[in-house]
Amino acid sequence: MQKITREQLLAKASELLSNGTVSCVLGWGLGEFDYDVTPTIFKSVEELENGFVFNDFCGANFSKYLVNKTAKLEGKILVFLKPCDTYSFNQLLTEHRFDREKVYAVGIPCEGMADIAKVKAISGDGIAAIGSNGDKLTVTTLYDDEAIVIDTNEVLAERCINCKSKKHVAYDELMGEEGDVTQSNRFDEVARLEAMTPDERFAFWQNELSRCIRCNACRDACPACTCEKCVFDNPSSGVENKSPANSFEEKLFHIIRAYHVAGRCTDCGECSRVCPQNIPLHLLNRKFIKDMNEFYGEYQAGAEVGSRAPLVSYTTEDLEPGEVFNRGENNA
């Protein structure tokens, strides 16, 4: 259950729209069901009142939209940013991807978003309505007369269970209370895989990546993937490819994509959220983050604008590539 309500956000958006601070609002739009929320640009208070929604399914990270939506904008755009979104926001600013002057960022608190797949795993398919009551979700299905009550903590998205920060690192205005950077266990799953034998790891990833359908949703939703032209779409790059023709292509795409965002990925988790095949793609990004934290010192992409990522930096004392393996064995 979110501490901030739709009404509060609606009032704030309406106020900023009415007093001319912003010319439009990037927010969550009402869907067909209570869980399918679409990022929407609202241009009037009326539109907001009819379509603006805020609930436990507003996971989408809006930062990336700013790249395109601010390009030709008259006035400012209001964007609501959850703590994790602010990291992407800063990272995009670091990379000069949008004009900060065109954005009015409102930081909003987040108690973690729910994963509809986890809800359905409990309630079953055929959801009629999802209500929210305290820290419970009440799910009515087409098949049961009685609503099923679920503890929100049970259905939190993986990225929210392992939330890295409740603190906003960028905003013009903050609503609600500011939180702290959290002590998350987000690297535990990476560590679990690291502890496996290479054969087990290979089998694990072979199975996961074999489901890839190369829909590019991970890339297209990723706030770090804002290339004007992705190498995988560019016939003159020499590596363009449109389909996961075999297991090599699957690996190539995901290794290179993770490598390209290494040091730039804020670990927002959008890649895994949008993957239609539920491939735990965030683990690849987290592997890079974990490694670089261990090799070169703690670094959180997006924590501050203008920071220098580990891969575009160096010290004369860095460890040798051959040493990365011994390290793990010593740890274990």
Place this chain on the structure above:
Amino acid sequence: MRKCSLEKINLLFAEIAKNAELYLPTQQTDGSAAYKKWEEGSVWSNALNTVRSPKDFFFPQTENLMKFKTEGKSIEVVDTRNALDDFVIFGVRACDVKSFDVLDRVFLTEPVDSFYALRRSHGVIISLACQRPSETCFCKTFGIDPAAPAGDISAWKTETEIFFEANTQKGKELLEKLSALTEECDDTVVSEQKEKINKFMDKLPLKNVTTDGFGGGKTKELFDLPEWDELSQACLGCGTCTFVCPTCQCYDIKDFNTGNSVIRFRCWDSCMYSDFTKMAHGNNRLSQKERFRQRFMHKLVYYPENNDGMFSCVGCGRCLAKCPISMNIVKVMKKIGGK
């Protein structure tokens, strides 16, 4: 009509697999279902449907068309088509069965796509009625009865038994081969189930989605509607909707240079991609809005215009469930239908 106890279902699968490769929805590690080749120990998934549609069986995501072998400066063209064995797809839902009709009209009309035709001729489809449709289901909108799926054999599952009815010659032949494991029965149970399902259909939230306002001849009316801007504004341009769609049939043909040869293959393409149908002069759809509009205009206007009013959507609901930004054909139909 014949029936088989669910206790014997694995024997039945084994029997089918004796003569043909059998594919059925099995549970994957992430909990979702996917068609996998049946082998001893395979577990039939309880999920309503697979994430990937069964169109792969006839129109795989990548398919080699031919190969050019290079040796020095000489080139030899090699036909890469292999002989294909018969295969059976088990548990195909009514919507997906219907999707084969949509694909057939594209690939089997002249000029016939021989790759598709070959696969189609070898496949036997055993469909399965839906007992628990999801909130995302809207097959009824396209006149599909989930209680009476088509296919070579239709099947209905109860708590204890599974019922089969052959619809085609291929289906009859297969069912005959399974006679030792099945027994003849009347359609009482099935009729009851059909009735129950049909009754249930009225409870579905999308039951009122209608094709009114769409269909052939509507291009001029719909093409320039201002609503397209709003509908497409959040679209990421990924290919999820097209790749999970059972009826999307666009493909690209590409060459892969292996170093020793060039493999010419086709692979699914998506009208959502910026290089879709890119030609020497450039691209004919330049903005994401145009690409977005193309997808829905194709499904709801252009396709029916060329195919006697048949829509190229079957209401399976996959795109509703999988779109990263939850924009989908239902929202489009509701927004611009009847304009």
Place this chain on the structure above:
Amino acid sequence: MQVNEYKPLIVAFCCNWCSYAGADLAGNNRLAYPADVKIIRVPCSCRVNPMFILRAFQRGADGVIICGCHPGDCHYTSGNYFTRRRMAALFSMLDFLGIEKERTRVEWVSAAEGAKFAATMNDFVQTVTALGENKRLEDLRCKK
């Protein structure tokens, strides 16, 4: 010579200023190493894109080695420092995916280290030969 003896294919990226010169010196001194090693000259080890490494594996390489100037001696002052970080990250990721870590290596070989170049290549070929064919990053389409 056995006919079916397994011969690995090794791609070695060598920086122009140190390691390529080191390889030349190995030649000048007639220090033998297996012909399985094929050298590609790059201006600096920092020119080596992870894509090239994966490409080599895709096309049938069994091992890829990157050789550059010793840290601190880069002709371009900092190139190999970036190489060191990039390859550390990449190698660790490949290992994470269960790909044999012995197939990739970075070695610093100066222009004076002809003997080290030959010894490194002998050792690397031996290591990769022991591993056998690259199966985990192969692309079957590229097999002969």
Place this chain on the structure above:
Amino acid sequence: MQRVGVFVCWCGTNIAGTVDVVAVAEALKSEPGVVFSANYQYMCSQAGQDMIKEAIKEHKLTGIVVCSCSPRMHEATFRKTAAAAGLNPYMVEIANIREQCSWVHKDMLTGTEKAIILGKAAIAKVNLNAPLTPGESPVTKRALVIGGGIAGIQTALDIADAGFPVDIVEKKPTIGGKMAQLDKTFPTLDCAACILTPKMVDVAQHDKIRIFSYSEVTEVNGFVGNFDVTIKKNARYVKEDVCTGCGACVEKCPMKRIPNEFNLGMDNRPAIYIPFAQAVPKVATIDPNACNMLKNGKCGVCSKVCAAGAIDYTQKDEYINEKYGAIVVATGFNPISMDKFDEYAYNQSKDVITSLEFERLTNAAGPSAGKLLRPSDGKHPHTIVFVQCVGSRCESCAEKGKEYCSKICCMYTAKHAMLTRDKYPDTEVYVFYIDVRTPGKNFDEFYRRAVEEYGVKYVKGMVGKVVPEGDKLKVQASDLIANKQLHIDADLVVLAAAIEPDKSARPLATMLTASMDTNDFFTEAHPKLRPVESPTAGVFLSGACQGPKDIPETVSQAGAAASKVIGLLAKDKLTGNPCVANSNELMCNGCSSCANVCPYGAITYEDKEFRMPDRTTKVRRVAVVNPAVCQGCGACTVTCPSGAMDLKGFANLQIMAEVDAICK
């Protein structure tokens, strides 16, 4: 499609001994693009080169592959050959079948097989080669020297003597730098002023040198040969060209109690001042923070007494734009602050001083007119303790000191100790040290004289604590050799403070896109082979801005930097290496990753308007590579996720084609 010619060299038996050259030439004949293939005994010979030239003409070759020795050997030769036949020299690729094939493989079959593969790789690459032309840029024949200490002075004089105009920018009112503050110099003990001031006069009188004193560099644009620099000349409220340096104003100024920087605050100066008698330029400067006239509009004494009428209270800061072909950084050093070294009681007692303060105390022109007197009571000190490595070699105390050795302290302390014992034999002198480092000409002899002839007590060990007590300084120290604690009642403690780069260096480095190490010393282009050049082309390093240095070393480096500048300015045009990075601006995101890894500062960003695919226009930030500055390492190409950045001559597609050819 290229028309490729392949030329396989035998190199006598060097190649032909283990490689079947005829078979190689034959095998490569059928490779894509190849229209001609031949073999010859010595391709590099005149006859071999003629063969290549003829083939280029006869077969209209657009690219050639020479299978021969290492490109490091004869690439240049064959490029010239190609150019002579009208083919772009960068359409030549070498397959190294000698050093990397015939010489390391014994077996003919193996050698031949590998030679064919190497040939194929070279053919695959040349098929993707494009003609390259090195860029040319003009050279502005003027140098800028930033910093007017001995390093800057020497560099400027050497450049100017070669006939090129030089400007010196010095932030203080006079040039001279640290050396002007020194008393005597080791190991010869000649007086610093005696050897420095004539050079300062030379600078002042040199018709090729302009001095911008009391000035600083505020903006640098451009690149090697073409720097565009803005110099801010701070208002000194005295007309430089009118002031005669007579000193009447200094004498009459009523504001006399301003701490004198030149004497490190050990005495006072007036609000209008000339730092020292031999200052260059010898003109007065008004300290705006001290002058009553400038602060409150009351006074005006200096103006009244100035016979020349040089005082101008309305003077404003002036900005000067000038173009330079080369920039020399000579920003020097400073002793680090002693604030964090409480254990030595520097801030508690006036009698704990730094070595530079000691220099002023013993300098005839210093606050005590050269008499060694305690700052606190003006008494003659009888026991002096010198503490070495204060803040140097501080591995465990990096937060207050420096990890590196400051290099000059051992020698100047030996000098101080020796001079003290020489002038005041009744003084007891202790030197506490970690090591005594004397690796210079006559350095160790000098140090030994201090110990052996002058009886300076060198103690290996560190001072733990200095406690002021009455008029004494209680020094607690350890003697590591005797392995005992020492307690010395000292009258004066002299700290050999570590030296660090001047604070102005960091912002300057940013302006110059010159790289620095973690200690803010400028990085050299190559630590051994290019020690006076910065990695940024056209930027040179002189003196302690590159690392701690003594005077002779500084002067020799200054001369070396000057010779590099002269070499550059002597050219009319700069010809670049054509194998440079280039950014495809249609694909560039402007994310700055490439600039972050460029060691040369060759990449800048521009906002450009683009026609988007949907026929709209959009302004985007894109990277632009300056080909005159880029050295072609390729670091940027790998950091660029979209592949917008590529390297000419070693393009992504070319390297991948080589990989493909090798692996097929």
